[in-house]
Amino acid sequence: MRWLLPLFLTLCLQSQGTFLVKPYLQLGEAPKVAARERLDLLWHAGDEAAAWSVEVRGAKGWIAQAAPAFRRLDAPPLAPHRIYRATLQNLPPGEVVPYRVKRNGAVVFEAEAQTRKAGAHRMVVFGDAADASPTQAAIAKAVAAAQPDAVFITGDLVYGRGRAAEYRAHFFPAYNGETAPLMRRVPFLGVVGNHDVPFAAWPDASAYFAYWSQPLNGPALAPGQANAAPVTAGVHDDMVAASGTAFPRMTSFSFDYGPVHWTVLDSNAYVDWESPALKAWLEADLQAAKHATWRIVALHHPLFQSSRSHFDDQWMRPISPILEKYGVDLVLAGHVHNYQRTAPLRFKPTKVGSRGKPVEGEFTVDEAFDGKAVTQAKGPIHIVTGAGGAELYDPWQTDAKASWQPWTRAFVSDKHSFTVLDVELKQLKLRQLDAEGRELDAITVTR
Ligand SMILES: [Fe+2]
The missing domain is CATH 3.60.21.10 (Metallo-dependent phosphatases)
Structure with a gap:
């Protein structure tokens, strides 16, 4: 078990440096409640090339989402940074859906998203x-x-x-x-x-x-x-x-x-x-x-x-x-x-x-x-x-x-x-x- 602590610390440090702002959910372009829901996931990262991907957990395992896009913001006093956006698609309404973000193939963030409810x-x-x-x-x-x-x-x-x-x-x-x-x-x-x-x-x-x-x-x-x-x-x-x-x-x-x-x-x-x-x-x-x-x-x-x-x-x-x-x-x-x-x-x-x-x-x-x-x-x-x-x-x-x-x-x-x-x-x-x-x-x- 001794190897677990250094691994944990390495993961923490990696993810701290990975994000300028950790992933956050937005309604995006989905004004209406639909049979299958979608949410936007945004995060901010440094202005450097990296291979980002997002996955959502379905009944049969992790499902890759469309590749995130980014816009660059270069407005002082912050250093130029990238605002990434991925759309989580085909989500079941009214459920808590696990998702994760990968950078260069490694999982750097995991959380759960509450999708829009149809009723109460x-x-x-x-x-x-x-x-x-x-x-x-x-x-x-x-x-x-x-x-x-x-x-x-x-x-x-x-x-x-x-x-x-x-x-x-x-x-x-x-x-x-x-x-x-x-x-x-x-x-x-x-x-x-x-x-x-x-x-x-x-x-x-x-x-x-x-x-x-x-x-x-x-x-x-x-x-x-x-x-x-x-x-x-x-x-x-x-x-x-x-x-x-x-x-x-x-x-x-x-x-x-x-x-x-x-x-x-x-x-x-x-x-x-x-x-x-x-x-x-x-x-x-x-x-x-x-x-x-x-x-x-x-x-x-x-x-x-x-x-x-x-x-x-x-x-x-x-x-x-x-x-x-x-x-x-x-x-x-x-x-x-x-x-x-x-x-x-x-x-x-x-x-x-x-x-x-x-x-x-x-x-x-x-x-x-x-x-x-x-x-x-x-x-x-x-x-x-x-x-x-x-x-x-x-x-x-x-x-x-x-x-x-x-x-x-x-x-x-x-x-x-x-x-x-x-x-x-x-x-x-x-x-x-x-x-x-x-x-x-x-x-x-x-x-
Ligand atoms: Fe005001």
């Missing part, structure tokens, strides 16, 4: 997280303990500026490290926030487009076009090149998970959802999702919230009538660093101002719904779940009910927290948990 499942949601703080790490650990089937981040994915160097330093280590090895096991999904878009000072900003792999089924956008994330020529060229077709289109998209249709919207100030093309896409997407039992819209900037911070960032409110028309159940947002829940509500805008100005209108509030005895909701429920790690906003408002808007039903800003969505065919259970797993709020919505 657990989705964990949080936002405004990766700021390298101890609270980010604590929430990551609690999320892992909650054993989600998938994770959705409601924007401001990486602080301070969504840079490649920041992903390397405190995003991947937190969610795919040894204390919370989540991303290797379950797909992470997300939407861009205002910190994830290209900042002119940083050539490695907006690494989102190079590092994530999500469906490209949103509104067609070309670089430089209205509603596309604006880049600076001569600064972001390398990042754009490393992003392939993901830039600029991957900002809005939709996907199905179990009985839920998710519509993911880029709510950044450069996007005008009143523009005919975007509005038409949103209506068509929700219309096509009539078959789904549940409809969730996820975006960074909330429509309705009570915090004094960002209170006037209301420019997404005008889409509310469309969400109501197609029976959206939940709207999940971040941006405001706390937890908030509204009553089910309908909103008719009467005065639409410019960005950063209040959007006034008429509210119809479902006063009967309480999520306990009365669980059928008349209108979308708006959730802010932006307490995933970054410093909390307005903690004093937690106990100052008079400061809440009349339709706010829960407000917790003195604790970091995350949302657990337990989805079933006829029932959707939402719980807000703190870093110790204590329940801060809970509602049930039924059909």
Whole structure:
């Protein structure tokens, strides 16, 4: 047995040097639940030639997958590196599937992938997280303990500026490290926030487009076009090149998970959802999702919230009538660093101002719904779940009910927290948990 320890140590050292970022799962180009599933597996490695391969374990042994492709990212301050992508094909839905990665013929990584479930499942949601703080790490650990089937981040994915160097330093280590090895096991999904878009000072900003792999089924956008994330020529060229077709289109998209249709919207100030093309896409997407039992819209900037911070960032409110028309159940947002829940509500805008100005209108509030005895909701429920790690906003408002808007039903800003969505065919259970797993709020919505 004495030879085992040196072998183990050699393997550890090899695999440490092998990856700059260990393999992580993404939904990739698979918006719909299919009879046989697929997931993308990405990892980052040094800029040197190597023969990489990926295998998935089937009933009769290991099955080789199509050869991984890579894109090179050369955006300082990180050294040039390769972003590899393999698609795991023909997976059985709703199962835990072992997979392994080989480099030059040697196994350098092994893990198990939770494939998308067709029915009941657990989705964990949080936002405004990766700021390298101890609270980010604590929430990551609690999320892992909650054993989600998938994770959705409601924007401001990486602080301070969504840079490649920041992903390397405190995003991947937190969610795919040894204390919370989540991303290797379950797909992470997300939407861009205002910190994830290209900042002119940083050539490695907006690494989102190079590092994530999500469906490209949103509104067609070309670089430089209205509603596309604006880049600076001569600064972001390398990042754009490393992003392939993901830039600029991957900002809005939709996907199905179990009985839920998710519509993911880029709510950044450069996007005008009143523009005919975007509005038409949103209506068509929700219309096509009539078959789904549940409809969730996820975006960074909330429509309705009570915090004094960002209170006037209301420019997404005008889409509310469309969400109501197609029976959206939940709207999940971040941006405001706390937890908030509204009553089910309908909103008719009467005065639409410019960005950063209040959007006034008429509210119809479902006063009967309480999520306990009365669980059928008349209108979308708006959730802010932006307490995933970054410093909390307005903690004093937690106990100052008079400061809440009349339709706010829960407000917790003195604790970091995350949302657990337990989805079933006829029932959707939402719980807000703190870093110790204590329940801060809970509602049930039924059909
Ligand atoms: Fe934000």
